Amino acid sequence: MKLTNYIKLGWDQLKRRIVVTALCAMGIAIGSASIIVALSFGESINQFSKARMYDFLKSDEISVRSGSGPETGAPDGDPNASKPYELTQSKIDLIRSFPHMKALSTYRTLHGFQLELDNKKGYLNEIYATELDTLDDFGIELQQGGPSDLENTIILSYGATMGLQDEQVSRTRNYENEREAMQAWREQRTLAYPMYQKLITLVPQGFGASSGESVSIPVRVVGILKKPEGMSDDIVSNQKIAYVSPALGKRLSEAQALMNGGQERPNSGGQPATTADYDEVKVKVTDSSHVKEVEELLKKLKLDVQTNLYREERIQSELMIVRIVFGGAGLFILFVASISIVVAMTMSTYQRRRQIGIMKVLGANLRQIRNMFMVESALLGLLGGLVGILLSYWVVWAINIVIMRFSGGSGSEEILFISLWILPLGLFFAIMTGVLSGIYPAVKASRTDALTAIKRD
Structure with missing residues (x-):
């Protein structure tokens, strides 16, 4: 059949x-x-x-810092014993030649700055000194404007434009009860203020007992980052960050040190800040599947490497x-x-x-x-x-x-x-x-x- x-x-x-x-x-x-x-x-x-x-974990990005090598006071007495572990410019140039490289950017993180605009005051939790033309390569989207070649320019996050307060108005405003005052404060902290193309002033904040000369640095806002999707206004208002060029970042660091008697502000780990123009390098590879390969090459340079690849695997x-x-x-x-x-x-x-x-x-x-x-x-x-x-x-x-x-x-x-x-x-x-x-x-x-x-x- x-x-x-x-x-x-x-x-x-x-x-x-x-x-x-x-x-x-x-x-x-x-x-x-x-x-x-x-x-x-x-x-x-x-x-x-x-x-x-x-978007969030950045599994195709690698953070590179100086390696944890021998202490400066090594047993052999050689003060240069830790130099092979440092993140130097020559190593950065070598990293740029690695395979599967999409972008590279140096970063230096500054903390504790107040911004002033039109008699209003705000606060920046972190300022990142980096090459502004690489923001797009790292997936940082802007809602207004973009990087500029002009000096003294800054790009603010959407949260940095929220919650600016006028102290004079706050002092003269009377509230019937504490609940009404709290409600007004919540409305104020989630209210965005138009800052694009405005001239603002950055004022470094002191961190020690000694206080030196106060320096104010005027900068122009040339870009506003896109408001994060899927986040409430309360969460967004806490993300007060900004991006500046490495040259401006160096000036801000010097102004902060001048205000604090010549001392560098400690970093997030409580250690003294480095005197270099950068304390971290971020590397973006073409695909997350190449992260391990690039990571092995970076470790051969005796550098400290951090990725989010393990989170993706989990x-x-x-x-x-x-x-x-x-x-x-x-x-x-x-x-x-x-x-x-x-x-x-x-x-x-x-x-x-x-x-x-x-x-x-x-x-x-x-x-x-x-x-x-x-x-x-x-x-x-x-x-x-x-x-x-x-x-x-x-x-x-x-x-x-x-x-x-x-x-x-x-x-x-x-x-x-x-x-x-x-x-x-x-x-x-x-x-x-x-x-x-x-x-x-x-x-x-x-x-x-x-x-x-x-x-x-």
Whole structure:
């Protein structure tokens, strides 16, 4: 018999037992749809998490600092013993020649500056002295303006424009109770003030008991960073940072030291600040898959290297667990569906004993009878798989609707999607479920005694 004849006979049998066929096909459809949705969930979350990790974790970036080498007072008495571990300009030039390099920028972090504008005062938690033309390479987006070649220019975060206070107005304003004052303070701290292209004054703040000469440095705001998405105004208002050029950063550091009697302000670790123009270098590679390779090259220079790659690997392992759980649920449903197919096909074998007996009398061999039942089971799996694909699209569509409603409908982009490579895989599992479930009924049918079946029926 040809394959087309097997398919025709199998399809006729499925149509005759329409109720049993529908129930078995629905079981396979639910199982295959579960597997498709599980794989789609893992694929979608993987893509979504990668995009978010690039935005927040910066898994394709590397922070480089001077290595923790021997102390200056080394046992051999050599004062230059720690120099091989320092982050020097020659090492930076060498790093620029490394493979898979997308961008490199030097950083120096300054703390504790007050900004003044139109009799209003604000505060900057951190000022980063870096090459401003590299901000775009590191994914720092601007809402207004951009880097400028002019001296004494600054780029502010959106949070730095919020919460500017006029002390004279605050002193003259009377509040009936503490609750009203607290509410006014909350409204004030989340209110953004127009500062683009304005001339502001930076005033370094003292940190020690001794205080020297106070220096004010006027700068022009040439850019405002984009307001972070998905964050409340209270959180954004605490992100008061700014970016300046290395030359301006050096002037600000000198002004701060002058105000504090010639002392450099300690860094975040409590140690004295370095006298170099930079204390850190940030490296951006072309893809996070090259981070380990570049990291090994940097370590050979005896430098301290920090990445967020381990966080990405941890998230990927957690997503793999989610995939296994959802995929296991789909396989379990397919297993339950296969039991129903075995029962249905076994009942079909019992009901078709006379037909099997007549086929044997007419010359059908055991192989042909087994193939007939196997093809019929495969068709049942194929039918369930096709329905499962349609069902999976409905489920994904419904999940996206729920996600967009709970997120306030702010985004039109679908988070969950089905990649094309997942569909053949789901269909394969459905067909294999049908084929494997039809093995026992096919063997049982092939062993039916022809004369006994004809006599009984």
